[in-house]
Amino acid sequence: MKKVCVLGSTGSVGKQTLKIIRTLKDVKISILCAHSNYKLLLKQAEEFGVKKLCLTDRNAYLKLPYSQKKIFFSPDEIERIFEHDFDILFVASAGSTAIKLIYKALKLKKTVAIANKEAIVMAGDILIKEAKKEEAKIIPVDSEHSALFQILENFPHKAEGLTITSSGGAIAGANKKSITPQVILRHPVWKMGAKITVDSSTGMNKGLEVIEAHHLFSFPFEKISVILHREAIVHGIVEFKDGSSIAYLSPPTMEIPIKYALTYPEKTFLPEKLNYKNLKFSFEKFPEEKYPCFSLALYAGKKGGIYPSVLCGANETAVQHFLKGKISFYKISQIIEKVLAKTPKIRYSIDGVLEAEKWAKSEAMRFV
Amino acid sequence: MKKVCVLGSTGSVGKQTLKIIRTLKDVKISILCAHSNYKLLLKQAEEFGVKKLCLTDRNAYLKLPYSQKKIFFSPDEIERIFEHDFDILFVASAGSTAIKLIYKALKLKKTVAIANKEAIVMAGDILIKEAKKEEAKIIPVDSEHSALFQILENFPHKAEGLTITSSGGAIAGANKKSITPQVILRHPVWKMGAKITVDSSTGMNKGLEVIEAHHLFSFPFEKISVILHREAIVHGIVEFKDGSSIAYLSPPTMEIPIKYALTYPEKTFLPEKLNYKNLKFSFEKFPEEKYPCFSLALYAGKKGGIYPSVLCGANETAVQHFLKGKISFYKISQIIEKVLAKTPKIRYSIDGVLEAEKWAKSEAMRFV
Numbered sequence: 001m002k003k004v005c006v007l008g009s010t011g012s013v014g015k016q017t018l019k020i021i022r023t024l025k026d027v028k029i030s031i032l033c034a035h036s037n038y039k040l041l042l043k044q045a046e047e048f049g050v051k052k053l054c055l056t057d058r059n060a061y062l063k064l065p066y067s068q069k070k071i072f073f074s075p076d077e078i079e080r081i082f083e084h085d086f087d088i089l090f091v092a093s094a095g096s097t098a099i100k101l102i103y104k105a106l107k108l109k110k111t112v113a114i115a116n117k118e119a120i121v122m123a124g125d126i127l128i129k130e131a132k133k134e135e136a137k138i139i140p141v142d143s144e145h146s147a148l149f150q151i152l153e154n155f156p157h158k159a160e161g162l163t164i165t166s167s168g169g170a171i172a173g174a175n176k177k178s179i180t181p182q183v184i185l186r187h188p189v190w191k192m193g194a195k196i197t198v199d200s201s202t203g204m205n206k207g208l209e210v211i212e213a214h215h216l217f218s219f220p221f222e223k224i225s226v227i228l229h230r231e232a233i234v235h236g237i238v239e240f241k242d243g244s245s246i247a248y249l250s251p252p253t254m255e256i257p258i259k260y261a262l263t264y265p266e267k268t269f270l271p272e273k274l275n276y277k278n279l280k281f282s283f284e285k286f287p288e289e290k291y292p293c294f295s296l297a298l299y300a301g302k303k304g305g306i307y308p309s310v311l312c313g314a315n316e317t318a319v320q321h322f323l324k325g326k327i328s329f330y331k332i333s334q335i336i337e338k339v340l341a342k343t344p345k346i347r348y349s350i351d352g353v354l355e356a357e358k359w360a361k362s363e364a365m366r367f368v
Numbered sequence: 369m370k371k372v373c374v375l376g377s378t379g380s381v382g383k384q385t386l387k388i389i390r391t392l393k394d395v396k397i398s399i400l401c402a403h404s405n406y407k408l409l410l411k412q413a414e415e416f417g418v419k420k421l422c423l424t425d426r427n428a429y430l431k432l433p434y435s436q437k438k439i440f441f442s443p444d445e446i447e448r449i450f451e452h453d454f455d456i457l458f459v460a461s462a463g464s465t466a467i468k469l470i471y472k473a474l475k476l477k478k479t480v481a482i483a484n485k486e487a488i489v490m491a492g493d494i495l496i497k498e499a500k501k502e503e504a505k506i507i508p509v510d511s512e513h514s515a516l517f518q519i520l521e522n523f524p525h526k527a528e529g530l531t532i533t534s535s536g537g538a539i540a541g542a543n544k545k546s547i548t549p550q551v552i553l554r555h556p557v558w559k560m561g562a563k564i565t566v567d568s569s570t571g572m573n574k575g576l577e578v579i580e581a582h583h584l585f586s587f588p589f590e591k592i593s594v595i596l597h598r599e600a601i602v603h604g605i606v607e608f609k610d611g612s613s614i615a616y617l618s619p620p621t622m623e624i625p626i627k628y629a630l631t632y633p634e635k636t637f638l639p640e641k642l643n644y645k646n647l648k649f650s651f652e653k654f655p656e657e658k659y660p661c662f663s664l665a666l667y668a669g670k671k672g673g674i675y676p677s678v679l680c681g682a683n684e685t686a687v688q689h690f691l692k693g694k695i696s697f698y699k700i701s702q703i704i705e706k707v708l709a710k711t712p713k714i715r716y717s718i719d720g721v722l723e724a725e726k727w728a729k730s731e732a733m734r735f736v
Contacts, residue, residue, distance in 0.1 A: 151614070154522045157635045163644055227644045237617070243624050243640035246519070249605070250612040259610060267525045272611035276531055276595045281649040 003030040003086040004262070007101065008093025009044055010037040012193045013115045013141070013254060017092050018044060020259045027262050030086040033078070035093065036060035042068065054078050056097050079104060088262070091116040092141075094195060096312065096357055099123050103350055106130040106138070113261035115141035115254075117208045121301075122309040122353040124215025139261040140216055144209055146257035147236030147248030152217055153265075155246060161239035162219055164209055165229035166286055167252075169200035179329040181322065198319045202332055203288070207297020211308055214301060221302055226286040226294075233274065233281060249274060292333035300340060305348045306356035307340065313360025314339035321368050335367045371398040371454040372630070375469065376461025377412055378405040380561045381483045381509070381622060385460050386412060388627045395630050398454040401446070403461065404428035410436065422446050424465050447472060456630070459484040460509075462563060464680065464725055467491050471718055474504040481629035483509035483622075485576045489669075490677040490721040492583025507629040508584055512577055514625035515604030515616030520585055521633075523614060529607035530587055532577055533597035534654055535620075537568035547697040549690065566687045570700055571656070575665020579676055582669060589670055594654040594662075601642065601649060617642060660701035668708060673716045674724035675708065681728025682707035689736050703735045 004021065008014040009032045021027050029048045034041045036057035045053055054073040055061045061074050073080050082104060089105040090113045091098045099119045105112050107130060114120065120127060120138075131138050140149050144164040152159060169184075184201045185194060199205035206226050213224050232252040239245045250256045251272045259270060288294050293315065300311035318335040321327045327335070339360050346356045372389065376382040377400045389395050397416045402409045404425035413421055422441040423429045429442050441448050450472060457473040458481045459466045467487045473480050475498060482488065488495060488506075499506050508517050512532040520527060537552075552569045553562060567573035574594050581592050600620040607613045618624045619640045627638060656662050661683065668679035686703040689695045695703070707728050714720045714727070 150612075154524065156522065156633065225644070234615075237644065239642075240635050241637045242627060242635040243621075243638040243642070244518075244616060244618040244628075244635070245642060247602075247615040247617055248612060249615055253611075256611050260612075265524065267608050267610040267612070269609045270611045274607075274611070274613060276593070276605065276651045277653040279649075279651040281647075281651075283644045283647040283649075285645040 002027045002088060002262070004028070004088045004090050005031040005033070005081055005084070005086040006090045006092060007033045007098050008035070008091065008116075010034040010040045011092060011094065013258070014092035016254050017090055017115075017258050017262075018048070020255055020262060021048070024259075024262060024268070030084050031081050033081070033093070035097075038064060038068070038072075045071070052081070052084055054081060056093075082108060087111060088113055090141075090261070091119065094118070094193065095316070096122055096309075096354060099127075099354065100350060102127055103130060106134055106136045109134045109136045111137045111139060111264075113139045113141055113258075113264075115258070117142070117205075117212060118312050118357075120212045120215050121208050122312055122357065123350060124211070124308075125304070125348070126350060128215050128218070137264075138216065139264050140212070141254070141257045141261045142209065142212070143235045143250070143252070143254065143257050145212060145216055145236070146260060147250075148213060148217060148238060150260070151236065151238040151246045151248055155238065155240075157240050159217075159219070159238045160241045161223045161225065162213055162217060163225045163227055163237040163239070163245075164206070164213060165232070165234050165236070165283075166206045166226055167200075167232040168228055168230050169197075169203075169205075169291075181325065184329075194323055195316075195319055198322060198332075199293075199315070201329070202319075203291020203294030204297055204315055204332075206286070206291070207294045207301070208312075210298060211301035221298065228284040228286045229281065231279070231281055233279065234283075292330075293336060296333060296336050296340065306346050306353055307343055309353040309356040310340055310343045310360040311336060313357035314364040316357075317361045317364035317368070327368055335364050338367050339363045370395045370456060370630070372396070372456045372458050373399040373401070373449055373452070373454040374458045374460060375401045375466050376403070376459065376484075378402040378408045379460060379462065381626070382460035384622050385458055385483075385626050385630075386416070388623055388630060389416070392627075392630060392636070398452050399449050401449070401461070403465075406432055406436070406440075413439070420449070420452055422449060424461075450476060455479060456481055458509075458629070459487065462486070462561065463684070464490055464677075464722060467495075467718060467722065470495055471498060474498040474502055474506070477502045477504045479505045479507060479632075481507045481509055481632075483626070485510070485573075485580060486680050486725075488580045488583050489576050490680055490725065491718060492579070492676075493672070493716070494718060496583050496586070505632075506584065507632050508580070509622070509625045509629045510577065510580070511603045511618070511620070511622065511625050513580060513584055513604070514628060515618075516581060516585060516606060518628070519604065519606045519614045519616055523606065523608075525608050527585075527587070527606045528609045529591045529593065530581055530585060531593045531595055531605040531607070532574070532581060533600070533602055533604070533651075534574045534594055535568075535600040536596055536598050537565075537571075537573075537659075549693065552697075562691055563684075563687055566690060566700075567661075567683070569697070570687075571659020571662030572665055572683055572700075574654070574659070575662045575669070576680075578666060579669035589666065596652040596654045597649065599647070599649055601647065602651075660698075661704060664701060664704050664708065674714050674721055675711055677721040677724040678708055678711045678728040679704060681725035682732040684725075685729045685732035685736070695736055703732050706735050707731045
């Protein structure tokens with residue numbers, strides 16, 4: 001029996017994770033954490049028989065009925081999840097809140113299944129080093145990284161190149177000036193939260209994925225490629241020096257990587273299947289010039305240190321304002337660029353990356 | 369240092385094998401065997417410093433200059449190759465001549481690298497059983513089987529389905545009645561010998577590959593699929609029960625699987641590379657109805673026993689006559705069908721499959 005602590009259980013990936021756990025008789029939830037949606041969290045707790053819950057949003061916690069408070073950890077107490085027994089920290093939450101918990105989980109040699117981008121992007125060097133030191137496993141849940149992970153985990157040969165695919169986002173080919181949040185949120189392939197759907201459209205999401213791949217697989221940036229693949233069937237390709245490549249294919253559903261992370265190293269049945277008799281694939285050059293945040297992300301990733309944290313912070317503020325209709329689509333990258341240009345000197349550490357992100361969020365406000 | 373005995377060194381695959389061995393400093397040729405081309409064989413022997421050669425064609429052997437005879441084994445002495453030290457029997461020869469040598473090599477726990485189709489198709493049950501018993505390795509060299517082998521060898525998960533691709537052969541979509549040997553020998557993708565190019569056009573080659581996959585990977589026929597994939601970049605796909613698939617991709621050159629078989633389990637550098645930025649793939653239903661020999665092959669494969677040997681024998685005679693312009697393209701499958709219908713009772717054994725093939729070759733003559 002594997003015991004799981006799910007962070008972000010009321011979000012898009014979190015709900016899919018619980019849907020999968022419902023089907024797995026050898027996986028049990030020990031703890032559920034959400035940001036603010038305590039009503040759904042209570043419903044989930046009841047269904048899965050979970051005795052301990054956390055809320056990371058202070059206001060939501062303060063609003064809890066008194067009778068509920070005893071089963072909740074407050075935002076300040078969140079590290080007390082480690083007083084409870086679990087094997088896998090499943091990080092389905094967005095943003096940087098999870099970084100400290102991931103770091104502590106790795107220190108305790110727990111497996112970390114990670115659908116969250118910011119943690120690895122911002123603190124990859126520290127987290128991967130800790131995972132290696134403690135021999136703790138980090139299992140990526142993003143479809144692209146799950147694809148690469150599965151190939152690299154199983155093939156003994158040294159990889160020469162990694163390729164992740166991009167379906168192009170909601171606005172591939174569109175004129176960016178007329179783009180509203182409504183247009184972007186109609187993503188053609190993946191059903192995701194609002195922020196990540198915007199990030200897909202700006203190229204930020206793919207840029208963050210390259211940074212993640214760089215950390216997760218200890219691979220130099222110049223050997224990681226992105227190709228445009230609108231069909232979203234091939235998620236990752238590993239190239240070997242003999243001219244051969246291994247590609248990972250699956251229907252575009254997060255359920256497959258979520259289930260793999262929960263049942264690792266086993267694979268278990270899912271009804272989703274590809275029908276090869278009617279598939280057409282195309283791979284094209286990823287049009288970087290159409291995705292202004294992509295090159296900003298690579299720039300920050302290559303600079304390293306706290307730059308990716310500044311990137312994430314500025315992006316979060318800019319995207320929030322875009323979603324509220326306060327700035328244009330184009331302004332997102334401009335704001336990030338301006339904030340990155342003013343990156344302060346902050347020491348690269350767990351606290352440092354969080355401080356840098358916070359600085360960037362408020363700095364970005366000045367350009368909104 | 370790996371020592372190799374190459375069977376069929378003067379043929380199409382044999383020459384490519386020697387081209388690869390030329391680049392490998394840890395691989396040395398101990399023995400070279402050819403059917404009849406002793407002039408080229410002598411040149412190869414000189415280049416690679418090989419002291420022992422074989423000819424399997426009696427007439428060619430008899431024509432050898434007396435001074436050369438001492439370095440050649442005669443067709444009757446061919447099993448004396450085992451008096452010499454080698455690690456890998458590299459079977460680049462076509463036809464069934466190699467079956468006994470493969471069987472003996474496996475008994476002696478040698479690795480068998482196999483580009484030959486007939487041996488596994490005709491005697492698969494016996495050879496695979498022997499390989500398992502002696503823990504000897506059979507490494508397929510065909511691009512499709514090398515692809516599947518590499519995936520199955522490295523992924524620990526039980527496969528749910530195997531898919532091999534077909535580029536469609538030289539006459540995909542053509543009107544079969546007007547097809548001459550000249551048309552067929554212009555294969556669009558693979559450079560191969562005349563017989564196998566015809567076999568690609570009739571569907572026999574793909575049918576034999578399914579039978580081979582059935583034996584090599586101990587996989588039931590109903591879980592092995594063929595899909596049309598004209599680009600010949602994806603060679604094999606393994607499907608898993610979680611809905612994911614792993615595909616093996618490479619440029620369409622035999623050099624990659626040849627090199628892998630020689631350097632197994634390592635992969636070594638080859639300059640051939642795929643450029644993903646300009647790839648388009650399509651997968652379509654394999655149009656079985658256009659390839660009359662495909663279903664005949666599956667029929668024989670599923671019947672098992674000596675049926676595949678009868679299939680191979682009848683096909684060889686029919687294709688020879690087609691290449692000489694004596695029968696039409698359409699007649700090939702008709703002859704095989706008639707011969708298969710008369711399959712005699714012969715016990716399934718190494719001698720039995722050879723006897724069945726011989727019977728089928730001469731029986732096919734009656735329908736030419």
